[in-house]
Amino acid sequence: MAKKKFTAKKLASVEASTRLIRGINRILCFCVAIAFGLLIAATATPQKEEYEKLQTKLRQTQAREEAALARKEHKDIQLQALREDTAYLEVQARDRLNYYQPGERILRFDRDR
Numbered sequence: 001m002a003k004k005k006f007t008a009k010k011l012a013s014v015e016a017s018t019r020l021i022r023g024i025n026r027i028l029c030f031c032v033a034i035a036f037g038l039l040i041a042a043t044a045t046p047q048k049e050e051y052e053k054l055q056t057k058l059r060q061t062q063a064r065e066e067a068a069l070a071r072k073e074h075k076d077i078q079l080q081a082l083r084e085d086t087a088y089l090e091v092q093a094r095d096r097l098n099y100y101q102p103g104e105r106i107l108r109f110d111r112d113r
Contacts, residue, residue, distance in 0.1 A: 081088040093099070100106050 082092065
């Protein structure tokens with residue numbers, strides 16, 4: 001078999017087409033990378049929205065929990081006072097049963113609930 005000899009003109013033509021193909025390959029790889037990045041961003045957006053909704057729900061639940069714990073602590077303090085403090089127990093009983101001592105003046109204020 002005889003070897004083909006390239007002339008300078010043919011060699012320049014082959015090199016030019018090789019450079020063109022390399023350039024096109026670079027552009028295509030760049031486009032594929034951009035498309036892949038956009039695909040990842042598009043799939044992450046709904047997940048981010050769901051995450052933000054869950055964070056809001058968590059904050060609301062934590063606020064309700066703190067309020068419940070505060071009410072529980074208040075009730076625990078009242079219970080302890082009823083068990084241990086006779087003066088507090090007397091005030092509460094007199095208030096609920098509308099008792100008063102002779103000569104004592106009672107002022108009542110209606111509470112808006």
